Amino acid sequence: MIEFDKFTLDNGLQVIVHKDITTPLVAVNILYKVGARNESLDRTGFAHLFEHLMFGGSVNIPSYDEPLQLVGGENNAFTTNDLTNYHLTLPANNIETAFWLESDRMLSLAFTEKSLEVQRNVVTEEFRQRYLNQPYGDVWLELRPLAYKVHPYQWATIGKSIEHITGATMQEVKDFFFSYYAPNNAIMVVAGNVETENVKLLADKWFGNIPNRNILNNVIPQEPEQNETRRLLLERDVPMDAIYIAFKMPEKLHNDYKLLDIISDLLGNGKSSRFFQKLVMESKLFGDVECYITGSVDVGLLIIEGRINEGVSFEVAENAIFEVINDFLLNVSETELQRVINKAEATLTYSYIDVLNKATSLAFYEMLGDANLINTEIIEYQKVTVAEIKSSITKYLKIEHASILQYKSIKN
Amino acid sequence: METINRSKAPDYKLIDKINISKPEILKINNNIPLFVLNSGTEDVVRLEIVFNAGSKYSESPLISSVTNAMLYEGTKTLSSKELSEKIDFFGAYVMLNADRDYAQATLYSLGKHFAKTLELFTDLINNPSFAEHELNILLENKVQKYKIDEQKVKTLSAKKFNEVVFGKKHYYGRNIQLPHFGLINSQQLNDFHTRLYNKNNCKVIISGKITDNILKELQNNFMINDFENVSNSYVLQNISPSTQKKHFVEKADAVQSSIRIGKPMVNKNHDDFIGLQILNTILGGYFGSRLMSNLREDKGYTYGVGSVVASLVDYGFFTTVCEVGSDYTKSAITEIYKEIQRLIDEPVGLDELERVKNYMLGDFLRSFDGPFAQAEAFRSVNDFNLDEKYFEKFLEIVKTITPNKIQQLAVKYLQPHSMYEIVAGKY
Numbered sequence: 001m002i003e004f005d006k007f008t009l010d011n012g013l014q015v016i017v018h019k020d021i022t023t024p025l026v027a028v029n030i031l032y033k034v035g036a037r038n039e040s041l042d043r044t045g046f047a048h049l050f051e052h053l054m055f056g057g058s059v060n061i062p063s064y065d066e067p068l069q070l071v072g073g074e075n076n077a078f079t080t081n082d083l084t085n086y087h088l089t090l091p092a093n094n095i096e097t098a099f100w101l102e103s104d105r106m107l108s109l110a111f112t113e114k115s116l117e118v119q120r121n122v123v124t125e126e127f128r129q130r131y132l133n134q135p136y137g138d139v140w141l142e143l144r145p146l147a148y149k150v151h152p153y154q155w156a157t158i159g160k161s162i163e164h165i166t167g168a169t170m171q172e173v174k175d176f177f178f179s180y181y182a183p184n185n186a187i188m189v190v191a192g193n194v195e196t197e198n199v200k201l202l203a204d205k206w207f208g209n210i211p212n213r214n215i216l217n218n219v220i221p222q223e224p225e226q227n228e229t230r231r232l233l234l235e236r237d238v239p240m241d242a243i244y245i246a247f248k249m250p251e252k253l254h255n256d257y258k259l260l261d262i263i264s265d266l267l268g269n270g271k272s273s274r275f276f277q278k279l280v281m282e283s284k285l286f287g288d289v290e291c292y293i294t295g296s297v298d299v300g301l302l303i304i305e306g307r308i309n310e311g312v313s314f315e316v317a318e319n320a321i322f323e324v325i326n327d328f329l330l331n332v333s334e335t336e337l338q339r340v341i342n343k344a345e346a347t348l349t350y351s352y353i354d355v356l357n358k359a360t361s362l363a364f365y366e367m368l369g370d371a372n373l374i375n376t377e378i379i380e381y382q383k384v385t386v387a388e389i390k391s392s393i394t395k396y397l398k399i400e401h402a403s404i405l406q407y408k409s410i411k412n
Numbered sequence: 413m414e415t416i417n418r419s420k421a422p423d424y425k426l427i428d429k430i431n432i433s434k435p436e437i438l439k440i441n442n443n444i445p446l447f448v449l450n451s452g453t454e455d456v457v458r459l460e461i462v463f464n465a466g467s468k469y470s471e472s473p474l475i476s477s478v479t480n481a482m483l484y485e486g487t488k489t490l491s492s493k494e495l496s497e498k499i500d501f502f503g504a505y506v507m508l509n510a511d512r513d514y515a516q517a518t519l520y521s522l523g524k525h526f527a528k529t530l531e532l533f534t535d536l537i538n539n540p541s542f543a544e545h546e547l548n549i550l551l552e553n554k555v556q557k558y559k560i561d562e563q564k565v566k567t568l569s570a571k572k573f574n575e576v577v578f579g580k581k582h583y584y585g586r587n588i589q590l591p592h593f594g595l596i597n598s599q600q601l602n603d604f605h606t607r608l609y610n611k612n613n614c615k616v617i618i619s620g621k622i623t624d625n626i627l628k629e630l631q632n633n634f635m636i637n638d639f640e641n642v643s644n645s646y647v648l649q650n651i652s653p654s655t656q657k658k659h660f661v662e663k664a665d666a667v668q669s670s671i672r673i674g675k676p677m678v679n680k681n682h683d684d685f686i687g688l689q690i691l692n693t694i695l696g697g698y699f700g701s702r703l704m705s706n707l708r709e710d711k712g713y714t715y716g717v718g719s720v721v722a723s724l725v726d727y728g729f730f731t732t733v734c735e736v737g738s739d740y741t742k743s744a745i746t747e748i749y750k751e752i753q754r755l756i757d758e759p760v761g762l763d764e765l766e767r768v769k770n771y772m773l774g775d776f777l778r779s780f781d782g783p784f785a786q787a788e789a790f791r792s793v794n795d796f797n798l799d800e801k802y803f804e805k806f807l808e809i810v811k812t813i814t815p816n817k818i819q820q821l822a823v824k825y826l827q828p829h830s831m832y833e834i835v836a837g838k839y
Contacts, residue, residue, distance in 0.1 A: 022453055023781050024431070060418035065700045070767045071424040072774025074699075091777060096422035104418050121712025125668070129715045129735050133668045135563040205416060237665065239559035271484070271496035281493065281549060287556040307556050339501045346503025346522050349454050353782050412665065 002358060002374050005196040006366075009203060011212040012184025016362050016371055017199045018191040020355050026192030027089045028098040029359035030106075031367055033187075034180035035082040036159075037152040037220055037298065044152075045159020046176055048079040049123055049168060054086065056115030058105035071097045079157045082297040083367060089356055092193035096202060102188075103206035106181060111174060123165050127158050135238045136407060146232050147246045147301055147403040151223040182213035187366045191359035223248070223299050230403040237412040240287070241308040243317055244405040246301045247397055249293060252368060258381050259392040260293060260302050265340040266389070267291040267328065268304060272339065275304070278324045285312045285320050297368070302396070314406045322399065329393045332386055345378055427773040432803045433786045435617070438627075441635045444611055447790060448627070449619040452783040455523040457620040459530070460787065461537060461636070462795075465515035465608035468583035468726075469646045472600075474592040478550070479601045479609075480510040483517060485546035487539040492546050495536060504529040506536070512584055513725040514795065515608075523621055527629050538637050540605060542598040555593050565670035566735060568661045568836035573672045576659055576832050577729055579652035584724060611636040613644040615794070619787035651676055651727060654832065661836040669741040669837030673748050674731025675830055679723040680796045686809045687821045688730075692721045693768050694760055694818070695751060696732055698775075700767065702751045703732065711747070713740040723796065730825070738838040745833065752831075755822040759815035772810050776803075 004018040039046050054077065055064050068075055073090030088098055131137045140156050148154035159165055188207075190199050226248055249260040268275040268291025275289040289306035308317045351357045358374075365373040435447035467476040484506055486492040499506055502525040507518040517537055521529040561567040571587045578585030614636060618626075653676060678684055689697070696703040696719030703717045717734035736744040760768075779789050793802045 020453075022451070024777060025781055066767060067421050069698065069700050069771040069774075070421075072427055072770045072777065074771075074774065074778065089778060091425075091427055091774060094424045097424055100418070100422050107418070118709060118712040122708055122715060125713065125735075125737055126715040128667045128737060133565065133666060133735070135560050237563075239563065240556055270500060272493065272500045277493055280553070281546075284549065284552075287553050309552065335501075336497075339497065342503040343500050349503075349522060350456055350505075350520060353452060353454055353456065353784060355781075 002352065002362070004362060004371060006371065007200065009183065009208055011208070011210055012182075013203070013207050013210075014187045014366060015199065015203050016187070016189045016366060017194060017196045018189065018358055018362060019194060019196070020191060020358070021193050023192050023355050024092055025089050025355060026092040026095050026098070026190060026194050027087065027356040027359040028095075028102065029085065029087040029189040029191070029356070029363050030102055031187045031363040032084045032086075032181055033185050033367055034084055035080050036155060036157045037081050038180065038216075038218065039152060039155075041152075043164055043168070043172065044155045044161070045123070045157070045165045046168070046172075047084055048157045048159070049119060049165055050173070050176060051077050051079045051084050052119040052123060053109060053115060053173065054105055056112065056119060057110035058101075059108040059110060061101065061104050062110065064101055064105065067097060068101060073097065081153055081157060083364070085360060085363065087356055087360060095190075095194065099202045099206040103210060106183060106186065106207065107210050109177060111170060113170065116168070116170060116173060120166055120168060123158070124162055127162050127165070131156075131158060136236075136242060139244060139405065139407065142232060142234060143244055143246055143403065143405050146230050146405060147248070148223055150221045151298060152220060153223070153296065153298065178213055179216035182215060183207060183210050184212040185215045187363045189359040189363045189366075191362070192355045220298065226401050226403075229399050231406070232404070233406045233408060235408045235410045238407065238409050240310065241314065241317075241409050242407040243306050243308060243314060243321075244407065245304040245318070245321065246403045246405075248401050249300050249302045249396055251299050252295070252297045256392055256396070258377075259384060259388055260396060262337070262340055262344075262381065262384055263389060263392060263397070264291045264293050264302050265344065266332065266336060267325070269340075274324055274328050275306070275321070279306070279320055283320060285309055285317055289321075314408075318404065325393065325397050329390055332389055334386055337384065337386055337389060341381055341384065344381055348378055426770065427777055430773075430777055430780065430807065432800050433780060434800050435790055440616065440630055441611060444636060445615045446630065447615070447617045447794070448622055449617070449783055449786045449790060450622040451619075451786065452621050455621055457521050457523050457526055457618065457622065457626060458518060458784050458787060459521070459533065460516055460518040460617045461614055462514050462516045462617070462791070463609055463614045464513075464644060465604070465613070466511050466513040468512055469608060469644075470604055472592050472595065473583075473586050473588050474596060475600055475604050476515055477510040478547075478554070478596055479604045480508050480515045480517070481550060482542055482547060482601055483508055483536050483540050485550060486541045486543055487535045488541055489539070490535065492543075495532065498532055499529065502529050506533065523623065523626060526626050527633070530629060530633060534634060534636075537609065538635070542601045542605075544598060547596070547598055547601070551593050551596060555590070558588070558590065558593070565663055565666050565668060565837040568663065569670035569672045569834050572659055572661050572834045572836065573674065573731060573832070576654040576834060577651070577674065577676050578727070579654070582649055582651050583646070584651065584727060606639050607642045608644055609637060610642060610644060611638045617787050617790060619783040621783070648726060657832055659832070659834045660839070661834070663837050666837035667738055668735045669738050669835050669839070670735045671741065671744060671748070672731045672733060672834040673745070673752075673831050674729060675832055677721055677728040677730040677825065679725075679728030680798065680802075684821060684825070685721070685723070685728070686806050687813060687817060688721045688825060690768065690772065690810060690813055691755065691818050691821050691826070692719055692730070693772055694764065695719050695755060698768075698771055700771070702754070703734075703748065706747055706751060707734065707736070707744055711740075711743075713737060713744045713747075725796065741835060741837070741839050745835075749828050752822075752826050752828055755819070756826060759819045762815065765815060765818070769810055769813075773807070776806070776810075
């Protein structure tokens with residue numbers, strides 16, 4: 001049970017405090033409810049570019065990192081399609097430094113041309129390093145637009161095209177900031193060796209006078225149901241063929257979300273999973289096969305990805321995957337369901353050893369509507385039955401809901 | 413509401429006291445050393461067994477890691493499938509890893525299931541079947557990963573670096589090559605296991621919420637094979653670095669190049685090592701480092717750049733690490749040398765040194781946060797036959813080192829003409 005206190009400032013900033021006196025540290029996590037799904041079609045990659053700019057100095061503080069390092073702190077951030085998350089840890093008695101730094105960059109950035117110019121380059125190099133200069137690195141750049149035709153999930157957080165980043169202007173950057181970065185669009189979690197009373201005082205002092213802002217509430221176009229199998233063949237200089245099958249799955253708060261999450265584990269998480277046993281160990285068609293979900297807030301994807309052994313065609317590989325799914329539907333057992341649920345429960349326990357993990361999870365659940373989901377979500381998982389699993393397989397894992405990417409090895 | 417001055421940083425306190433957790437030292441299974449780090453609130457246990465069985469103990473560099481990985485591929489009584497099903501059922505994880513010096517197996521378990529997971533864990537360590545079928549599948553999987561890695565510029569430069577700095581034939585410098593995979597058989601693995609996964613050749617570290625029951629379980633049911641008259645030694649070998657300083661591995665279609673500039677270096681057992689860690693932090697050891705500030709935050713050549721001083725048991729090494737846009741390769745190399753030279757020519761400023769010291773102290777504090785982190789911190793000294801006195805020495809040196817001393821270390825260890833320069837990708 002993870003206990004916490006919760007309060008909201010007059011300007012709308014939501015604050016959650018989790019006390020853990022076993023650590024000499026404190027973690028501060030600020031989640032802004034803006035991700036790649038909030039971007040417009042012709043200016044993608046902005047939320048992520050923004051994450052970089054948030055380290056380029058704020059209105060009253062020229063450097064974010066240096067003062068934090070001076071008090072023994074460390075920080076990082078990540079951007080997803082749904083949110084942007086900033087987190088730092090520092091010795092508990094220097095907690096006020098975190099409030100000073102985070103409140104100033106929520107108030108306003110410095111918006112220097114130099115920072116924008118450099119970060120455009122840095123993000124271009126990130127694009128090259130992670131997506132272009134790695135074998136199979138462009139899979140997500142191709143798979144997303146195959147699976148999504150309407151929803152902004154059709155582009156990756158890095159953006160559709162690097163020109164959207166290199167062409168970003170200062171005015172666009174400012175507009176983006178004032179449309180999404182605001183106390184009334186953020187959740188702050190403070191976890192560690194702290195008292196709620198003290199956090200309240202500090203939150204009032206540093207964040208209390210930041211004005212709330214009009215949040216740009218563009219309606220995010222939702223993806224219509226997919227009723228045809230989509231296929232794409234890519235030819236690249238990679239060592240072996242690979243296949244990616246993406247099925248649409250329900251949004252995070254849907255009742256069936258947990259069922260698909262469990263199904264993905266049953267099918268393809270680890271050595272005891274169906275795919276590994278049948279396709280790697282028994283039939284030896286694949287070198288490895290995994291199944292996982294994207295964990296998206298809106299309609300997400302359940303992905304099956306496998307490296308195909310030499311001499312096995314895409315057709316044989318694909319049929320074998322669907323055979324395992326059909327067989328699984330017929331004889332999924334109580335024991336294997338229990339195994340996956342036990343593992344999920346244990347994995348949560350391991351992750352809560354780390355105070356920063358707890359802080360990041362609390363912020364995410366609060367964004368979904370209730371931080372206490374951190375404690376209750378697993379209870380819903382424990383109630384799942386074999387019958388529910390079976391009906392979900394039938395409903396969601398249909399080939400007409402699938403987008404299939406064949407990644408073919410050619411030698412340049 | 414009071415008006416606040418946002419331009420002025422709040423007061424802060426220096427880290428002066430750090431609770432360095434000392435393990436309780438026991439013996440189990442007659443004479444195996446057991447190090448106990450009991451802390452934490454969650455009902456979790458991490459049990460790690462470390463064998464002196466890294467790749468330096470094997471003739472082919474691949475035997476050590478394959479022997480280690482095969483532990484999870486079935487025992488004399490449980491198939492690979494049964495083993496993974498049972499371990500998963502209890503929500504446990506088994507992590508296997510072998511590096512150049514050590515091979516280890518780590519069990520993560522909920523405390524409430526420890527008796528059952530311990531039984532499975534000791535079975536997989538002591539009685540691996542090394543079955544042909546599982547071995548062939550594991551090797552095929554490893555071959556695929558190998559081929560994928562070979563397409564990455566960072567793999568190409570890291571492998572070349574090892575060869576250049578330690579020598580192609582040295583146990584730290586030799587790399588796994590494709591033909592190695594075809595030469596492995598289960599007899600070799602069995603022999604390696606019999607020789608080294610042995611009770612006189614290991615140590616055990618347990619961390620987490622360690623109750624009396626858990627210790628009792630270990631005292632009563634933990635055992636490691638005791639094969640008699642086997643040799644667990646290796647022959648210490650001098651390194652033979654390349655005579656050529658610059659090395660280029662071409663990858664014509666690369667859009668980025670991977671650059672390593674470095675050299676062999678003293679390791680943790682040398683008196684200069686802690687000072688070198690401070691010097692390295694200034695150069696490339698944290699986000700605010702000189703390399704990051706210059707190559708990323710000023711010039712935008714790279715997504716990330718850093719440097720390390722690393723310790724292996726017999727030697728150490730220093731290297732800078734980065735991937736840069738191919739067009740920037742030459743400029744990036746120039747800037748890296750410029751930053752190294754600046755450490756030799758000028759003493760570090762007091763403000764910068766203050767920041768680096770405090771950052772390192774904060775990092776030190778983080779490295780003891782939580783039971784699993786404490787277990788890792790413990791190994792970072794015990795693997796080098798050091799103990800917690802090393803941590804005290806570390807704190808003392810970080811707090812007191814002067815700009816002069818740092819400059820002396822740069823002069824002594826970082827001369828550009830002593831560096832090896834490796835580029836993989838495109839100029």
